[in-house]
Amino acid sequence: MTKKLTQLLTSVNPTKVVGDTDIDITDVLNDSRLASEGSLFVAVNGVAVDAHRFIPDVIAAGARAIVCERMPEQLNEGVTYVQVPDSVIALAHIADEWFDHPSKHLRLVGVTGTNGKTTTATLLYEMARLMGYKAGLLSTVCNIIDTTATPAKQTTPDHLTLNRLLHEMVEAGCDYAFMEVSSHACVQRRIEGINFAGGIFTNLTRDHLDFHKTVDNYIAAKKMFFDALPAGSFALVNADDKVGEVMLQNTRADKYRYSLRTVADFKGRIVEPRLDGTTLELNGQQVEVLFTGRFNAYNLLSVYGASVLLGWKPSEVLVNMSLLTPVAGRFQTMQSPRGYTAIVDYAHTPDALVNVLGAIRDVLGKGGHIITVCGCGGNRDAGKRPIMAREASLRSDRLVLTSDNPRNEDPDSILHEMEAGVPQDKLANTLTITDRRQAIRTACQLAQAGDVVLVAGKGHEDYQEIKGVKHHFDDREQIEAVFADEKGNLQH
Numbered sequence: 001m002t003k004k005l006t007q008l009l010t011s012v013n014p015t016k017v018v019g020d021t022d023i024d025i026t027d028v029l030n031d032s033r034l035a036s037e038g039s040l041f042v043a044v045n046g047v048a049v050d051a052h053r054f055i056p057d058v059i060a061a062g063a064r065a066i067v068c069e070r071m072p073e074q075l076n077e078g079v080t081y082v083q084v085p086d087s088v089i090a091l092a093h094i095a096d097e098w099f100d101h102p103s104k105h106l107r108l109v110g111v112t113g114t115n116g117k118t119t120t121a122t123l124l125y126e127m128a129r130l131m132g133y134k135a136g137l138l139s140t141v142c143n144i145i146d147t148t149a150t151p152a153k154q155t156t157p158d159h160l161t162l163n164r165l166l167h168e169m170v171e172a173g174c175d176y177a178f179m180e181v182s183s184h185a186c187v188q189r190r191i192e193g194i195n196f197a198g199g200i201f202t203n204l205t206r207d208h209l210d211f212h213k214t215v216d217n218y219i220a221a222k223k224m225f226f227d228a229l230p231a232g233s234f235a236l237v238n239a240d241d242k243v244g245e246v247m248l249q250n251t252r253a254d255k256y257r258y259s260l261r262t263v264a265d266f267k268g269r270i271v272e273p274r275l276d277g278t279t280l281e282l283n284g285q286q287v288e289v290l291f292t293g294r295f296n297a298y299n300l301l302s303v304y305g306a307s308v309l310l311g312w313k314p315s316e317v318l319v320n321m322s323l324l325t326p327v328a329g330r331f332q333t334m335q336s337p338r339g340y341t342a343i344v345d346y347a348h349t350p351d352a353l354v355n356v357l358g359a360i361r362d363v364l365g366k367g368g369h370i371i372t373v374c375g376c377g378g379n380r381d382a383g384k385r386p387i388m389a390r391e392a393s394l395r396s397d398r399l400v401l402t403s404d405n406p407r408n409e410d411p412d413s414i415l416h417e418m419e420a421g422v423p424q425d426k427l428a429n430t431l432t433i434t435d436r437r438q439a440i441r442t443a444c445q446l447a448q449a450g451d452v453v454l455v456a457g458k459g460h461e462d463y464q465e466i467k468g469v470k471h472h473f474d475d476r477e478q479i480e481a482v483f484a485d486e487k488g489n490l491q492h
Helices: 051-060 087-098 117-130 159-171 183-187 215-227 243-248 294-309 314-321 350-363 384-395 411-419 424-429 436-446 475-491
Strands: 016-018 027-029 039-042 065-068 080-083 107-112 135-138 142-145 148-151 176-180 198-201 234-238 254-259 266-274 277-282 285-289 332-335 341-345 370-374 398-401 430-432 452-456 463-466 469-472
Touching (some): 027 087, 087 159, 107 117, 117 135, 117 176, 117 294, 215 243, 254 294, 266 294, 277 294, 294 350, 341 350, 341 475, 350 370, 350 452, 370 436, 384 398, 384 411, 384 424, 398 424, 411 430, 424 430, 436 475
Parallel strands (some): 107 198, 370 398, 370 452
Antiparallel strands (some): 463 469
16 A cells, blocks of 8 residues: 555644655554665554654665654654654644544444453444444454454554554545554543544443542543544443442543443333343333343443443344344353362452452352452552452352462462451451462362352453563363363262
8 A cells, every 4th residue: 555645744733844755655663673675663662662762763774754753863864854842643643644533434443441342342243233233343352344353452443553554444444443452552542533433331430540630630541532533423321329420421422321220211120130140121111131240230231221222222232132142251160070060250350340249249049158269460569369259259159369460569468468358257268279270270169069160350361471571371271160160070
């Protein structure tokens, strides 16, 4: 693909241009290592690295144009330099132009909030497919273009990757696209220049304070998404979360609410909860769904609301609700040969853990016990560690604290911080086993028929990050290995 530099700068307002803009550009990039003959390099002043230092390298590799906030001291003959007030904003609009404004050719819905983003976005993708449309998905778990899935590297991609994926969706004939919008992406303006047909707010609880520092900053980051929604789009928020109304304060979008507790545009009610599903009432109509827990009822209610706001027939949407299945690693149930149930869930915040344990307690059979395995990631919000352990100990009959993704921290130090949150009277029912494999195996060995073992924190992840290295580790595989041993023992 080749485009004129003049065209790529259509929505960019340079403060200074040195050189010819009537030149052909063969590629747009913000990673200096990818520079090639004829490329345009956008030098972004990032949190860790200032890409302006790599300008000589990309020119040596053949780059023909540079977009930057500071002009280099030495200007090369035959290279065009475009100075802008903000390279990130410039990159957003250049990426949008390079890929032919892909978000304008899709009905794109963004989902933000602390918990439920992946489930909500994925179920909307599945709903679109069931309604007979081609669709795309950008999520924490994976990116899907029509039916082709690839692993995701981050929740919300960078400008070039995001626009490229949306462009590929358009090329594949997709009508709709659904994406998670992280708070990091809002602050780092990764969704700048993207055209949304609607936005969904799930909830907000403590998370990512290592990045945002305060809850107020975290709320403000989420609100940026709704403030930027265009007129004619929709903003659908959880009315049972007090932050929901904050999201609607300055939006130009049409405002809608969903609730399990109060009057709302989309009203839900849990009729009968079960371990293998729930009878839900949505705007007066009952439907059987394959999901458990109040938190999932909220997710499904937002999916129902967004589906109706996209113009799909409510009667057809209700029928398809019963066909939706849980997302990998989100309250994923597995039955042991010995008669207990194991559940793998991504819950990695205090609120998410409370929700999952509450859902299990609501449907736990008489005499059944909850055994929870959980940890906390390293190099992340350390303040939530004792809170996580406290909430887990109060809502479980037995607790096994273990390593999650320690990253560059000492896993034993993380566990000591978690142990500090366990109440004195719960210590006797709490074990600390650093090795996650052994922790899962021990929890399963403690379980009896009718019990539930919850393995929380990693969900869909198939790795454990230790000292900067990712080692293969999948909670589901570990549980299956235990079940295989149990089956072998029962046969003998």
